[in-house]
Amino acid sequence: MTLEILTADSLAPLRHGFFTRRGGASSGIFTGLNCGQGSSDLREIVCINRARVADAMGVAPDHLQSVRQIHSADVAVLDAPLIERPRADAMVTATSGIALAILTADCQPVLFADVDAGVIGAAHAGWRGALDGVLEATVDAMVGLGAARGNICAVIGPTISQAAYEVGADFADAFLAADPGHAEFFAPGNGDKMQFDLTGFGLARLRSAGVGHAEWTGHCTYGDADRFYSYRRTTHLGEVDYGRLIACIRM
16 A cells, blocks of 8 residues: 655645555554554554655655654754754754654644745644743744744644543633633533644644745544554554554655
């Protein structure tokens, strides 16, 4: 099966993509393109999957750069490929030939570009990272490399949708304590539960950061098991582990 790569016209002409799980070498609960080095999938199979992604991006496997994601607002600035993955949740670069890669399984994968300035970025924005400012920090780091805030395009890829993201009162309280206006991102759920609009929150933060364009591709990871991995779906099914989707961009 060939790779399936979702792209956004707003990031053209840069090579980029939100890869689905189709076209990978993994099997069992990981069936498909599992690129998660931290999963319990066979390491050699994950390497094969990542090599296929690197080939699709037109770079050598060691130029497909990722980070040790820790749900932070930390951003790594790359001017050359790194051997060790830094602990961070976003990357930016103005160096050609480097593909920035983010792994997700419900959280927001966000790809950034200021084509005119030749600066790109990629961020993993779960609820914690988004609340703590990882998207704004990525934009700031791009500006530090010469990007113009208003020229930055940001695209959120496949992410869990509000209808599938039910949370408890403590979760909502954390957002409301930060800003009562965050109530707009919650809708009533079952009983005392709430449903959180993660992509709506992400888009609002991006626009507040002053980017020139922000969009979500509209794909829900939870609702389409044939195309996307989902941590929440795996939890509901009682499975022991889950695959990780990859999103990449390069100059």
